[in-house]
Amino acid sequence: MEILLFGITREIVGQNQLTVPTQDRPETVGKLKEWLAQQYPALQKLSSLAVAVDSEYADDAQPLPSGAEVALIPPVSGG
Amino acid sequence: MEILLFGITREIVGQNQLTVPTQDRPETVGKLKEWLAQQYPALQKLSSLAVAVDSEYADDAQPLPSGAEVALIPPVSGG
Amino acid sequence: MNINPRYSRQTQLPTFGPEAQQKLAEARVLVIGAGGLGVPVLQYLAGMGVGTLGLADGDVVSLNNLHRQVLYTEAQVGQPKVEAAAKQLTQLNSTVKLLPFHLHLNPKNALNLLKDFDVVIDATDNFEARYLINDACVILGKPFVYGALHQFEGQVSVFNYQSGPTYRCVFPTPPTPAEIPDCNTAGVLGVVPGIIGTYQALEAVKIITGVGEPLTGVLLMLDLLQNTQFKMKLKAKPENQSIKKLKSSYATAGCSTVAALSVETLHQWIEDGKDFMLLDVREQQEYQQGHLTNARHTPLSDFEAQTRNLFLEKPVVTFCQKGVRSQKAAHLLLDKKNDLEVYSVIGGMEQWLAQLGNQLVINQTPNT
Amino acid sequence: MNINPRYSRQTQLPTFGPEAQQKLAEARVLVIGAGGLGVPVLQYLAGMGVGTLGLADGDVVSLNNLHRQVLYTEAQVGQPKVEAAAKQLTQLNSTVKLLPFHLHLNPKNALNLLKDFDVVIDATDNFEARYLINDACVILGKPFVYGALHQFEGQVSVFNYQSGPTYRCVFPTPPTPAEIPDCNTAGVLGVVPGIIGTYQALEAVKIITGVGEPLTGVLLMLDLLQNTQFKMKLKAKPENQSIKKLKSSYATAGCSTVAALSVETLHQWIEDGKDFMLLDVREQQEYQQGHLTNARHTPLSDFEAQTRNLFLEKPVVTFCQKGVRSQKAAHLLLDKKNDLEVYSVIGGMEQWLAQLGNQLVINQTPNT
Numbered sequence: 105m106e107i108l109l110f111g112i113t114r115e116i117v118g119q120n121q122l123t124v125p126t127q128d129r130p131e132t133v134g135k136l137k138e139w140l141a142q143q144y145p146a147l148q149k150l151s152s153l154a155v156a157v158d159s160e161y162a163d164d165a166q167p168l169p170s171g172a173e174v175a176l177i178p179p180v181s182g183g
Numbered sequence: 184m185e186i187l188l189f190g191i192t193r194e195i196v197g198q199n200q201l202t203v204p205t206q207d208r209p210e211t212v213g214k215l216k217e218w219l220a221q222q223y224p225a226l227q228k229l230s231s232l233a234v235a236v237d238s239e240y241a242d243d244a245q246p247l248p249s250g251a252e253v254a255l256i257p258p259v260s261g262g
Numbered sequence: 263m264n265i266n267p268r269y270s271r272q273t274q275l276p277t278f279g280p281e282a283q284q285k286l287a288e289a290r291v292l293v294i295g296a297g298g299l300g301v302p303v304l305q306y307l308a309g310m311g312v313g314t315l316g317l318a319d320g321d322v323v324s325l326n327n328l329h330r331q332v333l334y335t336e337a338q339v340g341q342p343k344v345e346a347a348a349k350q351l352t353q354l355n356s357t358v359k360l361l362p363f364h365l366h367l368n369p370k371n372a373l374n375l376l377k378d379f380d381v382v383i384d385a386t387d388n389f390e391a392r393y394l395i396n397d398a399c400v401i402l403g404k405p406f407v408y409g410a411l412h413q414f415e416g417q418v419s420v421f422n423y424q425s426g427p428t429y430r431c432v433f434p435t436p437p438t439p440a441e442i443p444d445c446n447t448a449g450v451l452g453v454v455p456g457i458i459g460t461y462q463a464l465e466a467v468k469i470i471t472g473v474g475e476p477l478t479g480v481l482l483m484l485d486l487l488q489n490t491q492f493k494m495k496l497k498a499k500p501e502n503q504s505i506k507k508l509k510s511s512y513a514t515a516g517c518s519t520v521a522a523l524s525v526e527t528l529h530q531w532i533e534d535g536k537d538f539m540l541l542d543v544r545e546q547q548e549y550q551q552g553h554l555t556n557a558r559h560t561p562l563s564d565f566e567a568q569t570r571n572l573f574l575e576k577p578v579v580t581f582c583q584k585g586v587r588s589q590k591a592a593h594l595l596l597d598k599k600n601d602l603e604v605y606s607v608i609g610g611m612e613q614w615l616a617q618l619g620n621q622l623v624i625n626q627t628p629n630t
Numbered sequence: 631m632n633i634n635p636r637y638s639r640q641t642q643l644p645t646f647g648p649e650a651q652q653k654l655a656e657a658r659v660l661v662i663g664a665g666g667l668g669v670p671v672l673q674y675l676a677g678m679g680v681g682t683l684g685l686a687d688g689d690v691v692s693l694n695n696l697h698r699q700v701l702y703t704e705a706q707v708g709q710p711k712v713e714a715a716a717k718q719l720t721q722l723n724s725t726v727k728l729l730p731f732h733l734h735l736n737p738k739n740a741l742n743l744l745k746d747f748d749v750v751i752d753a754t755d756n757f758e759a760r761y762l763i764n765d766a767c768v769i770l771g772k773p774f775v776y777g778a779l780h781q782f783e784g785q786v787s788v789f790n791y792q793s794g795p796t797y798r799c800v801f802p803t804p805p806t807p808a809e810i811p812d813c814n815t816a817g818v819l820g821v822v823p824g825i826i827g828t829y830q831a832l833e834a835v836k837i838i839t840g841v842g843e844p845l846t847g848v849l850l851m852l853d854l855l856q857n858t859q860f861k862m863k864l865k866a867k868p869e870n871q872s873i874k875k876l877k878s879s880y881a882t883a884g885c886s887t888v889a890a891l892s893v894e895t896l897h898q899w900i901e902d903g904k905d906f907m908l909l910d911v912r913e914q915q916e917y918q919q920g921h922l923t924n925a926r927h928t929p930l931s932d933f934e935a936q937t938r939n940l941f942l943e944k945p946v947v948t949f950c951q952k953g954v955r956s957q958k959a960a961h962l963l964l965d966k967k968n969d970l971e972v973y974s975v976i977g978g979m980e981q982w983l984a985q986l987g988n989q990l991v992i993n994q995t996p997n998t
Contacts, residue, residue, distance in 0.1 A: 108492065110483055152435055152436070159495060177481070177494060179410075181392065182410060183386055183387030189851055191780065230805055231804070258757065262668075262778060268694055271694055271817055272817060305700040309697045310821065326635060326637070326639055329640055329677045330677060331677075332676070332722055335721035449639055449642040449643030449644070450639050450643070451832075452678035456670065456828040457829060457832065463821045474854075475855060487843060491857075
């Protein structure tokens with residue numbers, strides 16, 4: 105599963121995109137967040153991190169189908 | 184086959200998109216232009232009209248596969 | 263319908279026409295923040311003919327603003343942004359009614375300020391203001407156009423429009439400064455807020471005129487380094503639409519800002535009888551040699567004790583000899599009360615004497 | 631490396647830094663067209679610190695420019711755009727070297743004008759200029775940043791960059807006016823060129839600094855009513871990269887432009903000894919009552935015969951009583967020679983007398 109990264113998550117991960125290995129594929133958005141927290145502890149401290157699944161805002165309970173396109177969207181404040 | 188329209192071609196056709204019926208499906212970009220000229224004679228007078236096939240610039244000889252996404256892009260001059 | 267030749271190029275657009283132009287003329291738009299985002303928003307909304315344009319900002323123009331805040335001039339460095347902007351915009355379009363508000367938005371002034379406008383533009387640069395604007399717009403039922411950026415990425419959306427989602431429907435709670443870079447510290451390439459701000463101006467026009475599809479229910483993300491865009495569809499969450507009251511503070515600890523104040527503006531405030539507290543943080547001898555008529559003496563060397571019993575409610579202006587110690591004092595005050603409205607006077611007493619001479623100065627002894 | 635505090639917010643960007651700022655400072659950029667696209671390009675490139683900024687435009691500021699050309703002021707209406715722009719931009723950033731060229735680009739002046747710059751911005755509004763810029767850039771090996779719009783759609787690309795595709799690789803030949811709306815007649819919503827122009831400024835910065843991915847080999851299409859974008863990948867065609875010589879004319883019949891000239895500028899040109907031909911197209915009696923010292927009498931009633939043997943080579947300025955007949959005469963001249971540089975004086979003799987009195991006027995009889 106491919107995850108598009110935006111904002112500070114790009115800096116935390118060090119690239120614009122992230123691949124979740126097939127054997128690790130989380131079943132829900134909440135599980136994905138747990139997996140991310142394990143891999144990149146700095147992501148854990150983001151209290152407001154929006155997750156888009158197939159270009160729609162997704163709550164933690166939302167299931168992640170196998171072909172899902174996921175994006176991590178943190179708030180940004182600059183102006 | 185769906186054709187995305189831009190610029191003056193939207194005004195000529197009267198919408199942002201155009202469907203080519205399956206039975207009419209042209210084999211090449213050149214044939215598509217002929218079909219368009221028949222349906223919308225005003226398109227014929229566009230001497231420079233770029234055609235994108237699957238988001239790439241296409242010459243008249245280029246074949247049109249059945250699932251191709253086509254766009255008509257005329258030059259614009261405003262500033 | 264009166265057709266103004268000034269807008270002929272807009273009114274001749276088939277999808278726009280004189281009707282949309284008339285709607286612009288009748289619209290009242292408030293732009294909060296006259297910085298990197300606010301400048302292009304203000305320039306284009308004024309140029310296009312929005313009838314009433316409010317602009318709210320508590321800062322003054324700095325030299326390092328000019329790379330992206332291209333409305334201002336070098337000569338305006340040190341002036342309040344809203345005054346500088348209003349002067350420039352009047353020269354562009356004298357038919358627009360400009361309402362400058364030189365203030366930092368806070369929970370006390372927000373509802374009163376926003377209530378008279380139809381559309382609000384969030385052109386701020388910090389989470390504190392963004393969540394406050396969101397909540398105030400939800401309470402008042404006003405749509406607002408959101409724009410924000412991080413390095414070469416931008417976000418744009420129209421929130422709280424026709425029962426659509428709000429900012430909190432995307433980002434429920436403000437991040438702490440430890441999570442996300444905030445304040446005025448991150449880098450910005452000059453033209454990036456120019457792009458985001460022009461998108462915001464266009465969304466405001468869509469809302470006002472009904473032309474086009476406003477970005478409601480969608481967060482648009484622009485990656486300007488790679489010229490890609492990504493859209494996230496949003497859902498309105500009822501709990502975010504039923505806010506009835508502002509929070510008492512939106513400050514995220516450690517991220518409060520000290521505004522710079524020019525001596526001219528300070529002079530004006532004193533003359534106008536504006537209600538604020540002026541703290542002179544210089545030492546005893548400096549203070550005695552000459553201080554402003556209404557300054558309270560609170561030397562920086564004993565600042566904590568001197569200010570312990572101050573009732574920090576009204577805006578505070580800190581003042582010193584050259585403008586350095588007043589900055590420190592201002593930050594100490596913010597550590598005590600992080601939603602306080604604090605200004606530090608640029609150049610301090612030396613600047614005052616250079617520009618205003620002995621006006622309002624008490625006990626000034628001649629330089630011998 | 632010298633770090634200028636003015637650009638501190640840019641140089642602190644990790645991907646930008648003082649190195650990229652230094653490249654901006656050393657860059658020489660020519661912006662052709664100081665209108666809807668050129669204004670935001672000029673504002674942001676000047677603000678961000680491009681070292682040398684050329685601006686070329688033959689027009690004067692009109693009232694109906696101001697809705698989208700937000701750099702200018704009402705007081706500058708009638709002034710040459712490049713002069714007005716240079717005045718404003720100097721106030722924004724006095725450290726930028728501004729080179730204003732008050733001219734319409736043509737096949738005679740193009741190569742000489744472009745040769746001293748590193749990057750060219752096509753911020754024009756007609757096909758004639760766009761194809762001329764393309765060919766000149768190909769001959770000189772200069773990259774150029776293209777931007778254009780139609781109603782709410784925009785196109786942006788970087789052409790002729792590092793052997794990449796050119797404008798002719800997308801659109802091989804200029805459309806005739808019958809095909810595509812051209813000239814200064816189509817409607818434009820004020821902020822739309824603001825968005826396209828800011829994208830162009832960013833592409834120029836990418837080319838100059840090497841930061842990000844320039845839009846080379848790609849035509850970016852923005853639909854701003856629906857906030858969608860479409861990219862078309864392009865291929866370079868060798869026949870378009872091997873242009874060796876400009877065409878003698880790029881005019882598309884019926885779409886040549888008459889520039890407006892203020893009486894102050896005309897006065898300046900005469901004082902400066904600029905080489906042009908001044909045609910007074912009023913009738914015999916008007917001419918005798920008072921005409922400018924160097925005006926050739928070519929009455930509009932007999933214009934064809936009067937101008938038959940004129941050698942139309944240098945710029946021509948047409949002049950009448952109020953500025954209406956001079957427009958007609960200018961268009962008649964363009965019908966004869968469509969790449970002629972033609973100006974019509976705004977307000978004619980009445981404006982001259984009102985602003986300059988009897989200066990340079992011969993045979994003026996008192997109004998009795």
